[in-house]
Amino acid sequence: MEDIGFTLGKLAFLLIFALSFGGILTWVERKQSAVMQDRIGANRASILGLRIIGLFQPLADAIKMFTKESFRPANADKIIFTLAPTISVFFALVGFAVIPFGDVLIVGGKAVNLQLAPLNVGILYLFAVAGMAVYGVVLGAWASRNNYALLGGLRASAQMISYEVALGVSIMGCLMIYQTLDLQEIVRWQGAHYWGFILQPVGFLLFLTVGIAETKRVPFDPPEGESEIIGYFLEYSGMGFGMYFLTDFIETVMISAITVTLFFGGWQVPWLTSAGFVFPWGEWALPNWAVALLQVTTFTLKVMFFLWLQMTIRWTLPRFRYDQVLRLGWKFLLPISLANILITGLVILLIQ
Amino acid sequence: MQTMNVHDKYKPLTFWERTYLPGIIAGLWLTSMRFFRNMVAHTLRAIGIKTKRLGAVTFQYPEVLRPIFPRLRTMHRLTRREDGSPRCVACMMCETVCPARCIYIIADEKPDQPQIEKVPKSFDIDLGLCIFCGYCVEACPEDAIRMDTGILEISNYTRNGMMLDMQTMLKLEPDPKRYVKYDEKGEIVSAEYIEAAES
Numbered sequence: 001m002e003d004i005g006f007t008l009g010k011l012a013f014l015l016i017f018a019l020s021f022g023g024i025l026t027w028v029e030r031k032q033s034a035v036m037q038d039r040i041g042a043n044r045a046s047i048l049g050l051r052i053i054g055l056f057q058p059l060a061d062a063i064k065m066f067t068k069e070s071f072r073p074a075n076a077d078k079i080i081f082t083l084a085p086t087i088s089v090f091f092a093l094v095g096f097a098v099i100p101f102g103d104v105l106i107v108g109g110k111a112v113n114l115q116l117a118p119l120n121v122g123i124l125y126l127f128a129v130a131g132m133a134v135y136g137v138v139l140g141a142w143a144s145r146n147n148y149a150l151l152g153g154l155r156a157s158a159q160m161i162s163y164e165v166a167l168g169v170s171i172m173g174c175l176m177i178y179q180t181l182d183l184q185e186i187v188r189w190q191g192a193h194y195w196g197f198i199l200q201p202v203g204f205l206l207f208l209t210v211g212i213a214e215t216k217r218v219p220f221d222p223p224e225g226e227s228e229i230i231g232y233f234l235e236y237s238g239m240g241f242g243m244y245f246l247t248d249f250i251e252t253v254m255i256s257a258i259t260v261t262l263f264f265g266g267w268q269v270p271w272l273t274s275a276g277f278v279f280p281w282g283e284w285a286l287p288n289w290a291v292a293l294l295q296v297t298t299f300t301l302k303v304m305f306f307l308w309l310q311m312t313i314r315w316t317l318p319r320f321r322y323d324q325v326l327r328l329g330w331k332f333l334l335p336i337s338l339a340n341i342l343i344t345g346l347v348i349l350l351i352q
Numbered sequence: 353m354q355t356m357n358v359h360d361k362y363k364p365l366t367f368w369e370r371t372y373l374p375g376i377i378a379g380l381w382l383t384s385m386r387f388f389r390n391m392v393a394h395t396l397r398a399i400g401i402k403t404k405r406l407g408a409v410t411f412q413y414p415e416v417l418r419p420i421f422p423r424l425r426t427m428h429r430l431t432r433r434e435d436g437s438p439r440c441v442a443c444m445m446c447e448t449v450c451p452a453r454c455i456y457i458i459a460d461e462k463p464d465q466p467q468i469e470k471v472p473k474s475f476d477i478d479l480g481l482c483i484f485c486g487y488c489v490e491a492c493p494e495d496a497i498r499m500d501t502g503i504l505e506i507s508n509y510t511r512n513g514m515m516l517d518m519q520t521m522l523k524l525e526p527d528p529k530r531y532v533k534y535d536e537k538g539e540i541v542s543a544e545y546i547e548a549a550e551s
Contacts, residue, residue, distance in 0.1 A: 034408070035408070040410045
């Protein structure tokens with residue numbers, strides 16, 4: 001009975017983590033792009049004259065999305081059209097189940113593993129979920145009965161296939177080093193040895209690139225292609241569109257969380273062990289709850305840094321053309337990932 | 353400031369350039385430096401320290417007004433004589449020169465003042481038609497009409513509401529607060545934005 005309580009608690013934390021970050025990212029995107037471009041950005045949404053630099057903007061957006069008419073084209077497939085955005089959001093959200101956001105929290109004498117689903121094949125589960133995410137896009141595009149939406153869906157599937165391969169291959173190098181597929185174990189290994197980006201800089205760059213491509217945002221946005229085909233959500237309005245919109249942001253959070261987990265030590269804080277800080281010049285014992293709090297906060301901060309980085313990339317780089325995206329995926333990222341595996345394997349052999 | 357020779361783009365890229373990495377890093381460096389510089393300015397201003405550089409170039413329009421340069425043509429006004437009567441002598445020069453034909457003057461006699469002879473009985477400008485060319489100001493021999501009120505917010509719900517009559521125009525005065533200030537040499541002293549709450 002207690003276990004169910006703990007599980008529900010972790011579930012609530014992860015859902016709030018993902019959804020609130022997804023919501024706030026709509027605000028961050030506007031404000032950050034504004035500050036980068038010497039503008040001010042959305043700051044007018046207010047409650048009773050209280051503005052707090054436009055933080056109510058996501059709320060205003062949500063109210064707008066909910067109250068708008070959800071229009072369905074006459075020839076659209078009724079069931080799939082309605083279901084597709086939900087599929088999209090669902091697969092973006094369930095990936096968080098295997099992300100470890102802390103080590104072990106002791107509540108009432110029981111050790112709680114701060115990870116919702118301690119799968120020993122966590123990485124494979126993540127890939128499966130990321131692969132399924134494209135279904136929401138393709139089904140929505142197909143069910144719309146609109147040629148432009150369908151083009152967007154086709155582009156999305158082509159892009160996903162090209163980048164799934166590179167995504168899988170790009171982290172083989174670090175999996176060879178970590179010798180495990182369990183994300184919690186991966187984080188612990190990084191705490192005991194080195195963080196992943198020191199051992200696998202090329203793998204990290206490849207994974208980040210491919211991860212940004214997975215979110216279908218600029219610079220890898222041919223599925224959306226705002227200036228040419230509007231994209232797979234062309235026929236969606238109201239909350240249907242809102243869910244696709246949210247999916248992109250949740251996937252951005254997801255990619256940040258995976259990058260942090262695989263390459264930046266997840267919840268690891270330098271010099272922090274389960275008993276407290278162990279500096280080279282001395283020790284500072286901390287209670288278990290403080291350690292867990294520090295770990296969760298550090299994980300959140302690391303994720304926030306990568307969200308910032310992804311937003312900066314999105315507002316800096318121009319978008320790739322459709323053929324350039326595929327060429328980059330197949331002829332550039334995939335060979336480099338394969339070479340990365342080869343070199344990593346050779347080095348491991350030599351060290352042994 | 354980096355410059356790029358246009359002919360350079362026909363040169364084949366080197367391997368290092370073809371990895372996109374130098375371009376991406378240069379671009380990210382530029383935008384993130386701009387981001388942090390502006391964030392510092394925003395933060396300092398938020399806690400009350402006036403920085404020399406603003407965090408944004410935006411004028412938050414209804415609350416903050418942009419300074420107006422004196423040559424800008426804004427809503428018309430009629431100048432007055434010392435006794436308050438209009439300087440206008442209803443010579444119809446402005447009505448004649450007006451390319452939009454938006455000035456309607458009805459003249460009246462003024463027999464008791466022989467040096468004036470004519471005065472306007474009514475002087476209406478249809479701002480819905482006016483193109484703000486300023487010809488009426490240049491054509492006027494009496495300096496009776498000027499376009500220096502600094503009023504830019506001209507809007508109304510009806511077409512009739514856009515009509516500007518003589519009594520309204522006679523009451524208008526230029527607002528010195530809204531204008532850029534100069535010193536004796538003609539250099540701009542103040543082009544800072546104006547808080548609307550102050551004015």
